[in-house]
Amino acid sequence: MDLKRYRVNNIQEALQLIKKDLGPEAVIVSTRQVKEGKGTFGLFGKTVLEVTAALDQEQKSAPAKTPPPTQAAAAVAYGIKDQETQPSSNVVPFRSTSTKDSQSLILPIQKDVQELKESIDEIKIKTATYGDHVINQLKHELGEMRHMLHMIVSQSVHHDDLHLPENLMILFQQMKFGGLEEKFARRVVLEAQKNISEEDLQNFSYVKIFLARMLMKIIKTTNGIENIEQSQKIVSLIGPTGVGKTTTAAKICSEQILQYKRKVALITVDTMRIAAVEQLRAYAKVINVPLSIVSDKVELDRAISSYADYDVIVIDTGGCSQRDETQMFELRDIFDERGRLHNILVLSATTKDSDTNEITRKFGSMPLDSIVFTKLDESSSYGSIFNHAIRFKKPVSYLTTGQNVPEDIELATKERLVDLLLHISGS
Ligand SMILES: Nc1nc2c(ncn2[C@@H]2O[C@H](COP(=O)(O)OP(=O)(O)OP(=O)(O)O)[C@@H](O)[C@H]2O)c(=O)[nH]1
Ligand SMILES: [Mg+2]
Known part of the structure; x- marks a missing residue:
């Protein structure tokens, strides 16, 4: 067995050298990356490839003999036979032996195995350190959860004026954690306590369904824009910036076309921002509806008149900060109209309650016919929808659940809204 070791820059280089030195029947028995050079402990040396190749003496003397399958496969895999011959300048003398002793073949493999073991040990040490880090993180999070639990328990202790049977107390907490304001949650459970018998109060499902029915009476919905009685439905989407007015306008248009086969037109009064107009133009093209761009009430009236033979007109507006008096004045000037226009206030379910209240109060200076959330x-907390419904008594028309047009919109139904708070379908 002839065995040679090479230090080269790449495998192609090795193949050329092996072919030149040992011939086309040689096989590669091992490869590994090693540091070479003068750096301390070889740390800063160049990394080169160390390739060990072997040629069986019998093969050398009888070149026509087919190598064993594995060697043949290796030879093909490394393409030794296909390489051009090059001068063997990078040969590292190893051991050239003609003995049949397979030790010479095993030795480099043993060395490789040893190195592999060392690498695994190194990885184990690193993983152990990483494990510690993860465990510490988990411990920290566990501590935080314990703290939160403590707060929850202590909060419930503050309800010692609220003497509720266990099932009602659980549902009271659930509604509160769902974002329903405490005073509303209290009112609901106390009313339920008065109306449910002692026996039924022991039945959790019964109590939950009872509360669901109460909440369904509180919240109002419009069945999308089907509540609009006029033969031509004209809806305008108003609201603060970035809540999804334009996307929702496109979704409503699609719903009207696909589900009701109605003739729909789009109008935008967002003339200031080119990008916003382009966004709506793109939607109009995809949905295949005409689009008019208007800047004031006169132009809006003209555009509406031009769509006299359309079943539905959807009007998109530019985002308006409730604190910007000038913007609010301009919007009011156009949409402060009862009867003909159905104004939909668009609110994001992610906006905190106090902001939603302020927005609704300011936009409420115009007639608001329904709300889209x-x-x-x-x-993850939908109680704010109920807080809003209880506080402002405005019906909800649609809910949107993602960025996809037209898919991510649904009619707001009482069942769905109550389910968001009480998780009835999941229980
Ligand atoms: N996740 C999620 N994103 C939404 C939803 N509706 C709209 N968006 C995204 O919210 C962003 C703003 O949507 P727009 O429709 O442009 O909002 P807008 O109210 O018209 O914004 P302005 O005209 O700038 O005031 C976009 O990235 C939308 O894709 C929704 O239901 N869920
Ligand atoms: Mg917009």
Whole structure:
């Protein structure tokens, strides 16, 4: 067995040298990367490839003999036979022996195995350190959870004026954690306590369904824009910036076309921002509806008149900060109209209650016919929808649940809204 070791820059280089030195029947028995050079402990040396190749003496003397399958496969895999001959300048003398002793073949493999073991040990040490880090993180999070639990328990202790049977107390807590304001949650459970018998109060499902029915009476919905009685439905989407007015306008248009086969037109009063107009133009093209761009009430009236033979007109507006008096004045000038226009206030389910209240109060200076809650997919607490419904008594028309047009919109139904708070379908 002839065995040679080479230090080369790449495998192609090795193949050329092996072919030149040992011939086309040689096989590669091992490869590994090693540091070469003057750096301390070889740390800063260049990394080169160390390739060990072997040629069986019998093969050398009888070149026509087919190598064993594995060697043949290796030879093909490394393409030794296909390489051009090059001068063997990078040969590292190893051991050239003609003995049949297979030790010479085993030795480099043993060395490789040893190195592999060392690498694994190194990885084990690193993993152990990483494990510690993860465990510490988990411990920290566990500590935080314990703290939160403590807060929850101590909060419930503050309800010592609230003497509720266990099932009602659980549902009271659930509604509160779902974002329903405490005073509303209290009112609901106390009313339920008065109306449910002692026996039924022991039945959790019964109590839950009872509360669901109560909440369904509180919240109002419009069945999308089907509540609009006029033969031509004209809806305008108004609201603060970035809540999803334009996306929702496109979704409503699609719903009207696909589900009701109605003739739909789009109008935008967002003339200031080129990008916003382009966004709506792109939607109009995809949905295949005409689009008019208007800047004031006169132009809006003209555009509406031009769509006299359309079943539905959807009007998109530019985002308006409730604190910007000038913007609010301009919007009011156009949409402060009862009867003909159905104004939909678009609110994001991710906006905190206090902001939603302020927004609704400011936009409420115009007639608001319904509310759309967007971005339900980005929220985990839906009690604010009920807080809003209880506080402002405005019906909800649609819910949107993602960015996809037209898919991510649904009619707001009482069942769905109550389910968001009480998780009835999941129980
Ligand atoms: N996750 C999620 N994103 C939404 C939803 N509705 C709209 N968006 C995204 O919210 C962003 C703003 O949506 P727009 O429709 O442009 O909002 P807008 O109210 O018209 O914004 P302005 O005209 O700038 O005031 C976009 O990235 C939308 O894809 C929804 O239901 N869920
Ligand atoms: Mg917009």
